[in-house]
Amino acid sequence: MVEDAPVQNTGTEFADADVARAYLNRTPYPDALYDRLAETAPRRGRVLDLGCGPGKLTRGLADRFDAVVAIDPSEPMIALGQALGGGARGDIVWVAAKAEDADFGGPLDLAVAGSSIHWMRFGTVFPKLARALASDARLALIEGDGPAAAPWREAYHAVIVDWIGKLGHVYNSPQLQARAGAQADWIDVTGRESFEATVRMTIEDLIDGEHSRATWTRAKMGPLAEAFDADLRAVLEPHAENGVVEFTTRTDLVWCRPRQQPREAVA
Helix, strand or coil, rough: CCCCCCCCCCCCCHHHHHHHHCCCCCCCCHHHHHHHHHCCCCCCEEEECCCCCCCCCCHHHHCCCEEEEEECCCCCHHHHHHHHHCCCCEEEEEEEECCCCCCCCECCCEEEEEECHHHHHHHHHHHHHHHECCCCEEEEECCCEEEEEECCCCHHHHHHHHHHCCCCCCCCHHHHHHHHHHHHHEEEEEEEEEEEEEEEEEHHHHHHHHCCCCCCCCHCCCCHHHHHHHHHHHHHHHHCCHHHHHHHEEEECCCCCEEECCCCHHH
């Protein structure tokens, strides 16, 4: 039974070790994204990865820049990032701290936030970024690490939307839209790009990756997690070959400069 009062997402969900482990099964970002981040940065010096998780972006950036500072408030995420292959390399500095409290250092040649900036306090983080970035460097806001196109994509998405309702939430709620609008007040957008790639994953890995998202953590869903998995599996199995499905992933990149003050404050 779903409780009458929905459990809201707070970001503390990512402190769960199972969430950190499941994060490894999120769809990878396209290789072209990393190349573009590197070729567009003014220098290949120091880069900041905000909300780094277990290092999904960090490792690709470390291969292309001199040093990466990887910050995340989740100790299990940071510990996993350090334990994975290459996590102990000297050009990655792992920091278990909230972005609001961490020292960004600087000057930075690039800052990135992969599906994470919405968890942060804009009035604290964006001014800090504005001060830490070199005058010719930018912030890259990155979103999109799931199935974007496949014969089963519409049905898969319908299951997600249906379950959001079952848990007492509203898909793309007014609160989320308001949050996006507030974020826009703190940045000056200088460009937008998208990257696509073909991905092959096992059904079980794809479903497991969903449990790395705040809404679908196993700790929060409890016994409902099995029914959620079964609904997703029923959509995917008719399209699988030896338990593997193929799909297109799309990642959107927004280039911007963070502001010291929100746009409305200086209008």
